Amino acid sequence: MAGLKFCNVSKLYAGTPALDGINAEIGKGEFVALLGPSGCGKTTLLRLTAGFEVPDKGRVTLDDRVLADGGSFVPPEDRNIGIVFQSYALWPHKSVAGNVSYPLEVKGISLSERKRRVAEALDLTGLTAFADRSPAQLSGGQRQRVALARCLVADPRAVLLDEPLANLDLALRGAMQEAFTAFHQRTGATMVYVTHDQTEALALADRVAVMEKGRIRQFAAPEDLYDKPQDCFVAGFVGDGAVLPVRDASAPAAGHVRINVLGQEIEARSQTLTPTHVCVRPEQLRIDAEGPISGRVTACTYQGGRFRLTLAAHGATLITHAPVRASIGDELRLSLHRPWTFCDPSASASAPVEAHA
Numbered sequence: 001m002a003g004l005k006f007c008n009v010s011k012l013y014a015g016t017p018a019l020d021g022i023n024a025e026i027g028k029g030e031f032v033a034l035l036g037p038s039g040c041g042k043t044t045l046l047r048l049t050a051g052f053e054v055p056d057k058g059r060v061t062l063d064d065r066v067l068a069d070g071g072s073f074v075p076p077e078d079r080n081i082g083i084v085f086q087s088y089a090l091w092p093h094k095s096v097a098g099n100v101s102y103p104l105e106v107k108g109i110s111l112s113e114r115k116r117r118v119a120e121a122l123d124l125t126g127l128t129a130f131a132d133r134s135p136a137q138l139s140g141g142q143r144q145r146v147a148l149a150r151c152l153v154a155d156p157r158a159v160l161l162d163e164p165l166a167n168l169d170l171a172l173r174g175a176m177q178e179a180f181t182a183f184h185q186r187t188g189a190t191m192v193y194v195t196h197d198q199t200e201a202l203a204l205a206d207r208v209a210v211m212e213k214g215r216i217r218q219f220a221a222p223e224d225l226y227d228k229p230q231d232c233f234v235a236g237f238v239g240d241g242a243v244l245p246v247r248d249a250s251a252p253a254a255g256h257v258r259i260n261v262l263g264q265e266i267e268a269r270s271q272t273l274t275p276t277h278v279c280v281r282p283e284q285l286r287i288d289a290e291g292p293i294s295g296r297v298t299a300c301t302y303q304g305g306r307f308r309l310t311l312a313a314h315g316a317t318l319i320t321h322a323p324v325r326a327s328i329g330d331e332l333r334l335s336l337h338r339p340w341t342f343c344d345p346s347a348s349a350s351a352p353v354e355a356h357a
């Protein structure tokens with residue numbers, strides 16, 4: 001399996017950029033998720049990789065083979081890239097084995113070789129027992145696994161997955177996420193997975209590219225996106241919590257700053273000496289009878305094993321977790337523990353941003 005590289009790739013629709021100068025490298029065998037709000041360009045980047053779209057600018061390479069670059073363009077059928085769609089796209093009149101075998105028949109592979117490769121793909125996707133069933137006799141998750149097996153049987157150099165779990169219910173999505181992870185570990189395939197569901201992206205991928213308005217805002221491991229977001233968009237889009245402007249930063253030691261936030265001077269983590277914002281995750285804001293910050297509960301929702309509290313404090317909206325239910329209007333004391341700061345001069349210096357739940 002090969003690595004994918006995007007150099008300064010742009011795509012315009014009617015003069016409006018759907019992709020705007022994408023630079024990214026996806027390593028051989030890496031599982032990468034493209035995450036972002038609707039319309040940010042995730043599907044366009046995937047379609048461009050598959051060869052269904054031609055970039056207006058830039059170069060796409062797979063394992064050092066140029067797929068698209070100015071005048072040169074490799075058509076989809078010659079890229080050897082597998083694609084799994086949300087809609088499964090199975091042949092209804094063919095059996096599971098027949099569906100999986102089809103790409104090999106088209107390539108003129110011999111019957112014995114086809115049988116061997118189909119058996120291997122069915123085994124990898126846990127479908128051996130369903131080989132003779134028709135797609136109509138399968139659940140949604142099983143159909144999606146047939147689509148995955150059919151894509152893999154051709155031994156693609158990379159696998160692209162476009163919101164493959166969007167049509168499944170929550171329980172099945174969880175089971176399929178585990179199936180994808182197990183599958184990736186067994187095959188070592190290079191996988192690019194499009195989703196607007198951050199839980200799915202953070203759970204599955206080695207690295208996540210967070211996109212907004214046709215650009216990649218940050219491309220990092222899930223834990224780094226959550227713990228060390230580089231700008232207000234990523235801090236607000238990934239994970240829960242609040243993003244607040246900071247004042248009067250000073251740097252006592254490398255990796256640390258003292259900042260003024262919520263009326264307190266506190267120590268925060270930082271890679272910059274001049275932070276403009278702080279990202280406060282719920283676990284960094286603790287209910288603490290001795291805490292210096294006062295907050296009023298404005299919402300309380302049960303999240304299974306804990307309550308999520310929304311609080312108004314110093315003109316900002318904060319999020320924390322509590323083991324017991326709180327009432328709207330309760331006044332709580334809070335303390336803040338080593339949040340992460342970053343420099344994002346393009347964001348408004350005074351407007352607090354509430355992160356996504």
Ligand SMILES: Nc1ncnc2c1ncn2[C@@H]1O[C@H](COP(=O)(O)OP(=O)(O)OP(=O)(O)O)[C@@H](O)[C@H]1O
Pocket residue numbers: 013014017018036037038039040041042043044045196
């Ligand atoms: N064929 C097209 N013609 C014109 N505009 C398009 C076309 N395809 C996509 N766009 C526009 O390009 C932008 C990026 O679309 P894209 O489908 O890549 O977004 P996305 O991040 O995949 O969104 P979603 O999560 O809703 O699928 C959007 O503004 C969209 O309206």
